[in-house]
Amino acid sequence: MGATFVVTLREAFEASLILGIVYTYLEKIGARDSYRYVTWGGALGLMLSVGMGIGVGYLSGPLLDFGPDLVSLVVIFAAVVLLTWHAWWMQQHARGIRGHLRHQVEEARASERFWMVGLIAFTGVFREGAETVLFLWGIMAQAASTNGWGSLLGGVIGVVTAAALGWAIFHGGRQLSLSKFFSVTTVFITLLAAGLFSTGIGRLQGLGFLPMGEPVWDTSFVLSDRTVVGSFLTGLVGYRARPSMLEAVAYFAYLVMAAVLLWGRKPRAGDRARSESPSA
């Protein structure tokens, strides 16, 4: 029971964290009536996860060998782009925030950028969603034999606990001051996206698109990423006990790029959103 609890908690944790943050974000900028974007995004992610969990059983051959990998690569890199964009946008908000909040929200609404928040919720849920669905399905299939019911219960409690954590973040985030919430989540999202980016590069290595090479360092004697704490840190800030050179480079290169993008330019006196200057 304990083992399955940890697995589903870990799989669902990132999703609930992201949902907690984007809901709080909408609440913070006074756009509560736009919750539906997040709710729909999350629900769509869940439905597609179930669909993929069922669908994968009908695949075979190269489609089964590579299909799920390609989907997860696309989701990972899409999530990186969306999270970066979101962080950048929050940063723009934070700059012009004092006294101009209402104006900002209206601007957001006018430019209809809330769909992006919905997409973030979607990728957040869908990324590990199919895995979680398959895992729970598997325990159910084996529940009748062995000590399956306890495992199933553990798995379900894991998902529920993750959801509760997401809700706690939502609740706690509301208490924070607006600027504090923005700066905390910007840093947090940046680390999360850096970890995701490096995960994506690692997957490309695993698929043979990029060369693997030796680990740059090995801290698995201090904290292995297979332990519970280690794997949570992997999800949260991209911790790696034995990263390859490319993974490490990807992680730090992303951080540098994000820092330049987010904190590189001094805020101007006016709070008008600047035209998006080329940053590539």
Added chain:
Amino acid sequence: MNLFRSVVMGLMVVGASALGAVPAGAQAEIPLTIENNRFQPEEIRVKANRPFVLVITNKDKAPEEFESHDLRVEKVIPAGKTIRVKVNGLKPGTYGFEGEYHAKTAKGRIVAE
């Protein structure tokens, strides 16, 4: 940009090795079976620096996820299905893998020498 350059260089290295050193179709296939939430065999010995293909069959009634942190591979294998995992040449060493859905029992390793 730093990353871009290493990505391009990486692709070139992969392309070169795919064209050159290894003749197509020469990759050894290594069968690996999942049964009763265990791998069979639990230890696989391969020659270092030679690419190979793991052919993993899940004989259980539940899906399993073949996961290897060391190889950066995460693949779901539905009940009764077989998947193929290409592995590029490995440096000498031990590479662990596990069935994430039954990590207590489903454990194994690849030894490259």
